[in-house]
Amino acid sequence: VTRSDADDPLGGVRPGRRRSFWLREALAAEPAALAADVAAPPFAGRGRFDVAILGGGYTGLWTALRIRELEPAATVVIVEQDLCGTGPSGRNGGFVTGWWDELPSMIHQFGDAEALRTARALDAAIAALGPWTAAHGVDAGLVERGFLQVSAAPAQDGAWLEATEACARLGEGDRWQALAPAEVAERARSPVFRAGAFMPGAGTVQPARLARGLRRVALEQGIVIHERTVATMPAEESGRRSAAPRGPIEVATSSAEGGGVIEAGHVVVATNAWAGRWRPVAGRLLNWSSYIVVTEPVPDVLAEIGWTGGEGIADARFTLHYGRTTADGRIALGGGGGRAAFGGRIGPSFTDDAGAARRAADGLRRWFPALAGVRIEDAWGGPIDITDDHRAWFGTRPGGRIHHGLGYSGNGVAPAILGGRILAALATDRARDDEDASLPIVGDGATPRAFPPEPLRTVGARVFREAMVRREQAEEAGAVPGRLVREISRIPRRLGYHLGPE
Ligand SMILES: Cc1cc2nc3c(=O)[nH]c(=O)nc-3n(C[C@H](O)[C@H](O)[C@H](O)COP(=O)(O)OP(=O)(O)OC[C@H]3O[C@@H](n4cnc5c(N)ncnc54)[C@H](O)[C@@H]3O)c2cc1C
DSSP: OOOOGGGOTTTTOOOOSSOOHHHHHHHHTSOGGGOHHHHSOOOOEEEEEEEEEEOOSHHHHHHHHHHHHHOTTOOEEEEOSSOTTOSGGGTSOOEEOOSGGGHHHHHHHHOHHHHHHHHHHHHHHHHHHHHHHHHHTOOOOOBOOOEEEEOOSGGGTTTTHHHHHHHHHTTOGGGSEEEOHHHHHHHOOOTTOOOEEEETTOEEOOHHHHHHHHHHHHHHTTOEEEOSEEEOOOOOOOOSOOSSOOOOEEEEEEETTEEEEEEEEEEEEOOGGGGGGSHHHHTTOEEEEEEEEEESOOHHHHHHHTOOSOOEEEEOOSSOEEEEEOTTSOEEEEESOOOBOGGGOOOGGGTOOHHHHHHHHHHHHHHOGGGTTOOEEEEEEEEEEEOTTSSOEEEEOTTSOEEEEEOOTTOOTTHHHHHHHHHHHHHTTOTTTOTTTTSTTBSGGGOOOOOOOTTHHHHHHHHHHHHHHHHHHHHHTTOOOOHHHHHHHHHHHHTTOSOSOO
């Protein structure tokens, strides 16, 4: 169906491969001395480092900075295929949220005490973000005004209750509190918002400013960064112990300058969804697209709907909508049901899917009809690496020298801070006595369940997604979803995956 411009919810804007609105804004604010080509030349030839980090997003950058703290003399290189922050770290929604809403599944997996320790560790990482940005002069646009989850249809009512009750039972009831409809309306008035829950220890950032700020500080601290350089994923090592001394791990690279080899004592794979094709983890990641639209500045509309407190808002759909405001009074809203990628490949469906961007724009106007005539200024997408339990997992491959932090499942801004602490401990041989590395999200016990092999995985994910989009559209329209749609949407749960409705 081709829509005429008059009823195109994107008003003619199309997503594409260009830099996101956030990243353009962040790059424009940088001094010329930081221009990518000057500071971070491509890599070619041979080089030797204590730690090689593959991927220059939040995970890679936080890891490098934490290694600098733990072992100031260590030599560290980051290899990034494009520019640091051009991946999801520079194009996400900017929600900085804790794991209190995930507490029941963590309790199920790790028990009360360890689940609590993990959620508290993430809160501590979030609490350290403001002081870190202040100490380093990074203007990441951090707004610490909390996170609001709402029900935007009767079928979503009470989606948070199991988690708010678990928090209360474990003495952390103020971390994730249920709100009555009137309390939700005090924060934002929408004809479709019902009750909700509030997480006070959360916030939002301008995501690309954070990523670029991390890059600037990393360079200042002597981290070597090579951009526009593609790394080949390291080969698996043998887990068997051998008395013979081992040579460094070799990472092959390619760039416009030619081929290269980086030798390293430890390698950290921080390539997020691009690890979807790395054999050791590929079966446990499902790459899914998510799209965001951003409006022109609309401070008057924000005042009209009473959304002036700066809290990020998400509904409780599976194909979730998430919206936040910006310093200049815009709304950025994402979600609405992207697609799964075959074999983990990051192709055009992650950048050019106008249908997914339209669904995000439709979702925005369903929340706030007052935005009907407001112009959409940009739309973009990116990959989300989903695991069965919706949480990042950190680990070390056999041989003990290749580490990974992956599977953030669309919640990586805050977890990558903690992830950097964990990965730095692993890459400096501190796994045994480090508090962060001893969290239950690290190691074999945290390994998420494998998804079915291809082509079943993608076909299954697409059929399931179609059913979920239809089911949730029907629920939002006040209709009862068809039986087939209901049955299909329940299949993942029946197969034992933690995805979709019961
Ligand atoms: C549209 C969207 C909205 C999101 N919204 C939120 C949100 O509001 N809150 C939240 O917490 N999370 C959100 N997320 C998730 C969050 O963005 C990620 O979890 C987080 O950025 C992960 O950081 P990372 O460093 O692990 O990955 P990335 O930022 O993806 O960094 C990985 C880097 O590796 C590079 N790379 C890949 N392969 C290679 C290679 N072979 N060689 C060299 N470099 C390579 C990539 O170019 C990339 O820069 C969202 C994601 C998307 C896509």
